[in-house]
Amino acid sequence: MVPLTVxxxxxDELPELADASVVPNPSTADVAERxxxxxxxxxxxxxYDVAGTMVAETNLPFVAGGVQxxxxxxxAASAGGYVMVIDAGxxxxxxxxxxxR
Numbered sequence: 001m002v003p004l005t006v007x008x009x010x011x012d013e014l015p016e017l018a019d020a021s022v023v024p025n026p027s028t029a030d031v032a033e034r035x036x037x038x039x040x041x042x043x044x045x046x047x048y049d050v051a052g053t054m055v056a057e058t059n060l061p062f063v064a065g066g067v068q069x070x071x072x073x074x075x076a077a078s079a080g081g082y083v084m085v086i087d088a089g090x091x092x093x094x095x096x097x098x099x100x101r
Contacts, residue, residue, distance in 0.1 A: 019067070020093035022084055026100045029075045033095070037088055039065040044087040045072070050080060063088070074099055 018036035025031070033045055043063045047056040055077060058070070074082075079101040086093045 014090060014092040017086060017088055017091045017093040020086060020095050022095050022097035026098035027074065028100055029073070031072050031074055031097065033070045033072060033084060033086060034068065035086055035088070035093060036067050037063055037065045038091060039089070041065075041089045043068075043070070045070065046085045046087075047072070047074075048083045048085070049078075050082070055082070 017038070020033075020035040022031050022033055037043070041063065043058075043060040045056075045058040045060075046054055049055050056072065056074070058072065060070070072084075077099050079099050081096065081098055084095045084097060086095070
């Protein structure tokens with residue numbers, strides 16, 4: 001039997017995106033993810049509820065470097081706490097936010 005080697009990177013080892021936030025927070029529906037993109041590249045935004053279930057995912061194949069304001073619809077989301085994970089190249093930010101009804 002050949003041992004399986006898995007290379008992993010801890011979230012703590014990835015540099016964060018500058019100025020990552022969800023606005024407004026708390027929100028009643030739509031939110032915007034704000035962050036500073038270090039350079040041109042792709043972005044993946046995933047939203048999880050407090051149970052750890054992914055409730056939304058957005059993949060953007062090209063985003064220009066600089067400050068970004070990405071709108072996200074949360075109309076179908078229940079009231080509660082959420083976490084947004086933004087992956088942009090080798091950068092990752094985790095941003096908590098709330099939906100109120």
